[in-house]
Amino acid sequence: MDEPIIQVTELYKIFGKKPEKAYPLIKEGFSRQEIKEKTKQVVGLRNINFDVKRGEIFVIMGLSGSGKSTLIRCINRLIKPTFGKIVLETGADISQMSEKELLEIRRKYFGMVFQKFGLLPNRSVLENVALGLEIQGMGLEERIEKSEKALSLVGLKGWEKSKISELSGGMQQRVGLARGLAVNPEILLMDEPFSALDPLIRLEMQELLLKIQKKMKKTIIFITHDLNEAIKLGDRIMILNEEGSLVQLSHPEEILLNPQNDFVESFVKDVDKTTVIRAESLVKKPEFTLNNTIEKENAVKILGELNLDFAYVLDDSGKYIGVVNNEELQNSEKIMDCIHKIKPLEDVKTINQGLPQFISSDYPVPIVDDENNFLGYVEFEEVIKLIKE
């Protein structure tokens, strides 16, 4: 999943007839408002750089007016970027393509799912899903087969013949999603697809998208203005500010743990971090671990020298066994006589899932990977700090 399918470099979009007037002012750091007053040009995007990897959900997040739609429209070339490159894995630069080349690229590369579903109310569910395939010139039988498959993927098997107008908002968006998936594009562009839905239906649609993504492993560029949604869905999140600049591009946990500036911090405040941050990202390495085969006297001596009350015990290959307390060790014959088998957390666990263990453990909770290799420990105080933040 590490190769970029699309790479965007030094992308600018300036609306208006004289972008060359606005460009130097962008370079000098003038705001959108100031540039508009001075030149009558509107800066949509300024110097955007990123790539999207094959198979990831790449989220573009920002408030209204930050340039999210402008960016997605530059990518599928509904609008032409003023400066910059948008290069596909094939090496072709979308920003320089002719209309004819664009037709081909849009057909092969891009599927769209919109907030306003863009469905034809008097056509049946199946006909709506088949629309993109029909435009591609696909024969009827194949069209029906592909559309039925897509409908079943979004949980609408049995609804093929219903009219769009008979469906709830959530179901209509499922049809929109099925239509986007039916053409099997290289990249699915989703422009605030769930923003108009009721909160519960919205959560349901997020779950559905993640479930489909597990199976299909599509490349998805997903726009939202909701950080909770971004964090739930995104493998990576790019945040744009109100000036059309990129402020942070990171994995969700990184954004929560290290917001790059006050602007990002203000979004992060409202997110329950314990449901997202994995214990692994708070891991600390102990200065010393005990091997289970070490002589007891040696162990006591070392713990004494290092002034440690306890130590994690590992086997020869670094797998976690348990914890020993120095005082108990002094009164035991062997290390294994006084070992506490404190249940470790696997690295995939979020802090929230691991919370009972943090609270009930007398020692900092050990963290292991899924093969029981010892990674380190997490302190209760760190967890509490996150909850309080």
Ligand SMILES: Nc1ncnc2c1ncn2[C@@H]1O[C@H](COP(=O)(O)OP(=O)(O)OP(=O)(O)O)[C@@H](O)[C@H]1O
């Ligand atoms: N065709 C246009 N002509 C002039 N200015 C435009 C045009 N399209 C967008 N803009 C401006 O570019 C900026 C970015 O707009 P854009 O619609 O991309 O933001 P957005 O993040 O998608 O907002 P929203 O969440 O409200 O859709 C805004 O200031 C907007 O007014």
